[in-house]
Amino acid sequence: MPSVCEVASLAEASALLREASARGRTVSIERAGGEVELRTARLDRILEHEPGDLTCVVEAGLRLSELNERLRPFGQRLPLDPSGDPTVGACLAGDLSGPRRHRHGTMRDLVIGATVVLGDGTVASSGGKVVKNVAGYDLAKLFCGSRGLLGLVGRIALRLSPVPEASRALRVRSGTLQEACAKARAIVRSSLEPSALDLTWPGCDLLVLFEGSARAVGAQLETARSLVGGADEQAWGAVDDCRPLAAGRVPVTLGSIPDVLPRYERAVACVGAGVAHTVAPEPPDPRDPVEIALVERIRAAFDPAGVLV
C-alpha cells in the first residue's frame, strides 16, 4: 500500500523528497503510482495579493475557484478556465487551460515566478512577483507541463486580469468543418477581438466569446453576427467541450483543421493557439527525439535519484 502524505509546508515537502532520495523510495505528486503519494491539498493559502499591482502569490494546492472567489471583491481574476476545478498547481504542472487562452494565453503566459522543490529536496525560486522580469532562467515556465516529474511546484506568483463588465458568447452552427473554418477565418480577418474562438468536432460549431464593457461586447456580438450569423449561447463552455476527456493535443491551423480533426472521435480546436484537444485515438508524442532526450537530462539533473514517478 502506498502511503499518502499531505505536506503542510515546502520544508515538509523538501524533507520528504530528500528522505525518499536517500532511501530510494518513489514519490508521485498528486496522483497514484509512487510508494509515497505527495498531496498538496494543505498548501492552499494566498500568500500575497496586491490589488494595485494585479499580482498575487499563492500555494500550489489552492483551487482555482477558491482563488477567483477571493479575488472577485477586487474585480480581479486569474483568466484561466480549464474544465473542472483543478488546483493552481495542477493548472501549471498539467498545462491546463480552457477557451479563454485565445486571449489570455495559458499558465506559461500568466506565471511570473515560482518556488519549486526538486526531486532531491532542493528548494529553489525563480522569477519574482513583478510582471516584467528577465533576471535568470524562467524555471516557472520550465515547470509548465512538467507533470510532477521534475519536482513539486510549491508556490506560484501570478499576473491577474480585471474581471470584465460583460461577457457574451455566440454559437455558430455549420454543416461541415470547411464551412466552420470559413466562418472562423472571417472572424480572424476582422478587427473583432474575441476572448475565445473554439471550433468543435464532430459538431462543426464555432463558439465565439466576447468580453469587455457591456457596450463594446454588444457591438462586437452584432458585428460577429452580421459576419457569420449564429445565436446567443448561454451555456458557454459547458457544451461540446471535450477537453476533460482529451488525451492528446495536436497542432492545427484553419488550413489543416478539415483534414486533422476527422481523424479523432471528438476534438475541440482553439483557433488562435493553433492547437486541438483530441479524444481517441491517442496521437503520437509530437516531440523531437532530441527534445525528449534533453528532458531526460533535465530530469536527471533535478531528480538525480529518480524518485519522482
Added chain:
Amino acid sequence: MALDPAFVDAVRRALPADAVLSEPEDLRTYECDGLTGRRVLPALVCLPETTEQVQAVVRACAARHVPFVARGAGTGLSGGALPVADGVVLSLARMNRVLSVDLDARRIVVQPGVTNLQVTEAVAADELYYAPDPSSQQVCTVGGNVAENSGGAHCLKHGFTANHVTGLVVVLPDGSLCRLGGVAADSPGPDLLGVFVGSEGTLGVAVEITLRLLRRPEAVVTQLASFDSMDEAGGAVSGIVAAGILPAAIEMMDRLTIEATEQAVHAGYPQGAGAILIVELDGVAAQVEEDVAAVERICREHGAREIRTAADAAERALLWKGRKSAFAAMGRVSHSYYVQDGVVPRTRLPEVLRRIAELEREHGLRVGNVFHAGDGNLHPLVLYDERVPGEPARARELAEAILVACVDAGGSLTGEHGVGTDKACAMPLMFGEDDLAVMQRLRRAFDPDGIANPGKVFPTPRLCGEVPGPYRRHPLEEAGLAERL
C-alpha cells in the same frame, strides 16, 4: 592561447570563404555590444548563412571545447554578446530571411537575423503586426529578442517576446538540432520553449523562429497628460490599473527628460511639467472610446494640468517620437550617461522614485527618469561626465544603488535588458545560492561543457571576485512574514 589551427581549418571548410573573419581589424567590429564599456576581442568571427553551417561551427566548438557567443545586431545593453577571448563569435546577421507566413494562423517563421521591424513590415499589408517593440526595433534582430526575451513600450497589454514565440528550431551546444513547439507552443512535457526564450544565448542558438502575429486594432488613441510631480503621475498610473483598464502602453517621463527631449526633437511636450504620461489605448472602437474617457477622468482626479489626445497617426507619431528619442536627447544635456534597467511593483513606484531622488543628492549626480510605468519597468539615466575624475565610478555606484532599491521594493534587477555580463555579479541580490545552483543544473543539462556564452548571467569568481555578492534577505522574510519568490 590562440585557437587550434585544426579547429580553424574545420570551421573554414564548413563556411564560405568570406564568412570567417580572423584579422584583428575585422574582429574589432565585434568586440562589444551596446554595453560599450566592456570590450573583448574574439579569436574568430563566423557568419553562417544556413542552419547546417551553424551546426558545423557549434560541432567544431563542442569537439574542442571552444566557447562561442551568438550575436544578432549587437544592440543589447547588458553585454550579453560580449565575446570570450580565444572564443568564437557566431553572428547570425546573414540568416535574415522570412521563411513563411500563414495569415489565417497568424504565424510567421523567420531566421534569427531578421530585424524586429522587418517582421511587421512583412505582414503590414495584411493588417497584421508583431507586438513586442524594443526601442532598437529598426536594427535589433529577432534572434537577439529571443535570447533576451525583449520587451518594449507596448508589452503592458500584449506581452513580451516569450508570449509571442510559439516555436523554435535551436542548435544545442553539442551541435544537434532540436525543434521546440511550432504553430502551437504546447508540449506533452516541460516547457523547454518557455525557458529557452530569455536564456541569453547560454542554452543554444535559435536558427528558426515561429512568431505569433496580432491583427491591427480597430482603434488606437494616444493621450498625453502632464502633471506637476512624479507622485501625481504615479498615482494616476495606479488609478488606471486599479480601474481595470489595460492600456497598450503607459510611459512616464520626468522634468529633466522632458526638457532634454523637447530641445532635441520638439515633440510639443508641455514645458515646465514635472512629469508626463503617455497612455496608448488600442482595441475595438467602442471599448477604446470608453477607456479614453476613463483615463482622462482618472488623470484629472490625480491633478493632471493638461491632457492632449493625438487625433491622427502623425500626431501620435510625434508624441512617441519624444519618448523614443529620450535616451539620445540626454546626450545634449550630459557628456555621458548610464542606462539602468530595474523593475518595481507598480504600487511602489512613487516611493522608489523618491528614493532615487535621495540617491541623486547623496551621489551628487543627476538622474533622468523615463520608463515603462505601466509595468513598473524603470530606466533611470544616470548622467555624468567621464572627463571628471571619480564621476564614472560614482555614476556606477549610483546605478547599483538604484538596483538595490528596486530589489528591496520587491522588484527585479532587469526588466528587459538582460543580465549578461553587466549584472551577473548582482544576481545574488535577488537569488540565493540554491536558486542559482538549480539554474546552473539546467544550464549543464543543455551544455555540459559550458561553451555556450560562458561568463554571462551567473556570477563567477573570475568576474565578481571570490566573495559572492551580498544576498540580503527581505525584511519581511527576516520577520518570517513572507518567503522569497
